Amino acid sequence: MKASFISQYCIQGEKIMELTYQIGYDETISRWNVTAMGKEPFHSPKKSFEAEVNMEESYVQVVYPVREAFLKEERIKKAARYDGPYENLYFPFENNRIDLSTFLHTPHYIYVHAKAGVRAEEEGSYPFDLYTCGGVRVWVNGGEQACYTPYTRNIAGHTRVNLFLKKGLNEIKVYADELAERDVFFYFELRYKGGIPVEGSVEVTEQPEEIKKAEEILKSCYFQQDMYTEGEVRLCYDRTLLDGDTRVYLTSSPCGTGMQLSDIEHSEMTLKKDEDYLVFAETEESSIRLSRISACLTVGNYVVPRNLFVGIIPKSRIVLEPAATIGERKQQALEFLVKNGEIGFQSVITSLELLKGWNGNAEKGFDLACKKVERHDDCADFSLAPFTLLMTRYRNLLTPEKAERIKAMVLNFRYWIDEPGNDVMWYFSENHAFLFHVSQYLWGCIFGKETFTVSGRTGAEQSEIGKKRVLAWFDNFFAYGYAEWNSATYIPIDLIGFFSLYLNAPDEEIRQKAKRALDFTMQVIGFNSFEGVMNTTYGRIYEETIKTRLQVEPNFVSWVSTGRGYCTYYGNATCLYAISDYEPEDYEMECRPQPGQGVAMETDQGIAGVKINTYRTREYLTAGVRRFKPFRHGHQQHLMNVVFGKERPAIFYVNHPGERVFSGENRPSYWAGNGTMPWIERYRNLTVMVFAIDPNELVHYIHAYAPVYEYEAYACDGSWFFAKSGDGYLGSWFSNGYEMTAYGANTGKELVSQGLNHAVIVKCGSKEEFGSFEAFQKSLKEMEIEWNGDRSAAFTDSQYGEIRVRDAEEFLVNGTAVSVEPAKGFRFLLC
Secondary structure, eight states: OOOOEHHHHHHTTTEEEEEEEOOTTTTTTOOOOOOEEEEEEEOOOOOOOOOOOSSSSOOOOOOOHHHHHHHHHHHHHHHOOSSSOOOOOOOOEEEEEEEEEEEEEEEEEEEEEEEEEEESOOEEEEEEEEEEEEEEEEEETTTEEEEEEEOOOHHHEEEEEEEEEEEEEEEEEEEEEEEEEEEOOOOEEEEEEOOOOOOEEEESSSSSHHHHHHHHHHEEEEEOSSSSSSSSEEEEOGGGSSOOEEEEEEEEOOOOOOOOOSSSOEEEEOOTTTTTEEEEEGGSSSOOOEEEEEEEETTTEEEEEEEEEEEEEEHHOOOOOSSSSSHHHHHHHHHHHHHHHOOOOHHHIIIIISSSSOOHHHHHHHHHHHHHHHHTTTTTHHHHHHGGGGGGGGGGGOHHHHHHHHHHHTTTOOOOOOOOBOOOOOOOHHHHHHHHHHHHHHHHHTTTSSTTTTTTEEEHHHHHHHHHHHHHHHHHHHHHOOOOOOOOOTHHHHHHHHHHHHOOSOOOHHHHHHHHHHHHHHHHHTTEEEEEOOOSSBSSOOOHHHGGGGSSSSHHHHHHHHHOHHHHHSOOHHHHHSSSSSOOOHHHHHHHHHHHHHHEEEEEETTTTTTEEEEEOOOEEEEEEEOSSTTTOOOOOOEEEEEEOOOEEEEEEEOOOOSSSTTTTSSOOSSOOOOOOOOOEETTEEEEEEEOOOSSSSOOOOEEOGGGOOSSSEEEEEEEEEEEEEEEEEEEEETOEEOOOOOSTTTTTEEEEEEEEEEEEEEEEEEHHHSHHHHHHHHHHHHHHHOOOOSOEEETTTTTTEEEETTTEEEEEETEEEEOOOOOEEEEEEE
């Protein structure tokens, strides 16, 4: 095998260089020349269809008529092998595949051409596993050798292909395509399964060593914290990699292959050779920002982007001195949102309520929300329901032009899948379904005598259908609660619907049901909040939900309700709460423990009866789900969480990454959800986890989110990790040991434990329970722990005695099996 890193050769007089790398067993062809991703609006006949609303938290495959039309066209079979120029170079970093996943609110046909080289020592057939979300055609040395088209939306397909390679360098070309429906996973991977190593090759027009150097510099970059509330926002890097001061370009949004700095807003800064970090921003001078920042270096014509996550949340903005009453805090909330809130329908509502007129942000928000509804964008329903207030509460503040625009968009909207359409709005989760029904009911009431053009029904007919659907939704909700339990991301969406009905429903029966739903939701928020932040297990999350948890909107709802919490940039539900007369009880106080006391809570959520368990003391809250779908592929479920330290609450959790890229778009992602879900059992301040990871998963390790900058003290001691925040303590034992990430994007935030099978013990404690932090560590290190390398474990706990797990089925405390009993409503136990 050729050992050199670089070779150079000429094509038609142009100097082309070759960047090479080794590909061993189970490694991928990771470097490609690619074209820009093609993107074309996809139009199909308007049709109605039938499908069930998903009553659980997991992803469901629903084939829309637009996908049926896409599949019939078989465009990939008509695609010719591409022999034109490849403008871009794909930079994989930790990713193992060509990943162009994105989000498009309306249906689009997307496609890409890619080219790579593979050098073989001998002629023959070489096995590869081909993975894709989408469809793929493969040519080798000019001849087609594979075509694979599973087209299962956002679910990867894979098949074995044997590529015939000649001795020496082989040219591999790929055409990949997919129909983008909202969030689209679009990628392909050729994973080598042969025993004889081969060499990967990609053509480059710049010096390969300079490209590699740029990649290594960017791999070393990391934000010192994921969430800044004060001080300098520092981007750190390895200065030993620099030859001198180096320009870096920082964008305010993530960038992909082929981006040009001229096409996106960016700032130019300098990585200095004699320093370890640059100051990206001063928190106190910044607006509230939850961002995937791209740090970019240039090598000739190539822009090399590295996507990183950071949240900038100035404490001075989000911490307001709360007024004495809910009514006064509602006024404060409106004033905050007018100045700091997201542009959208909330900027319209807050301006009309507070200013009695239209400011600049209200005008922008109105246009933005209307365009989403007019285009039938995904998530249009989030704005459509509360916009009913514009035709009732704020009708006198509308110009004739605005009123006419609202009427036109409402009458031409599609309210459910029994009406013909060719959009890809998502109808099938509990929050979307609810807001479609609320919109149909309320807008039908408002325009009762008008004809709704998509359905051909009158408004009165629409309203009657919508009312029945709203009532049926409530019947299910009151029977089972939230399918996406505790979701700090999606509970605010349901609140939009509840408050829209509470404020605007003409039927008192529905207003009362909305109030009952509000009461229940305020209980969920209160019972799962710790020191004003909703920190718990969630049925659905995103990376930012956890890392920048101060900015989840339930915290703002709590602040209005109790004076405890934080103001948030997102205020769609809060602005509706603020203009209503609704006032809840202080539910968080109902479960607050007294000194020396712990409070355990059990509740079932969703039709699947997900068993949620929390345990809190004054110094920590630990939460998890019990024995939930163990050893199955996950989605966006956050299965366990710990928050500890009353004065400066810190976080810790363990999951199995669902992809390799650190801040990617897939679900599950690296930090949000689990590739393979663990078996979990909870007992007071103990969480016991057993992992048996599917070997076909992308990542063969588990990890913990352990942002050490949040801890006052921490210690790494063998297989134990300990942390302290205030008078709250945490200890976590990893059967396979662990390493703290000390380089790159996750520096100082991650513990990695290698292997497919694991047992993990997570234990909380406090000064009240154990005395000093050192005494807590000593107590845990004295545990006698047994693990059989598979699904059974046993240990002694200084508080509870013998704990035993038998084959991830039975959980025993001092020989007595702990059963999983139904817990309708909220069941509390003082400990």
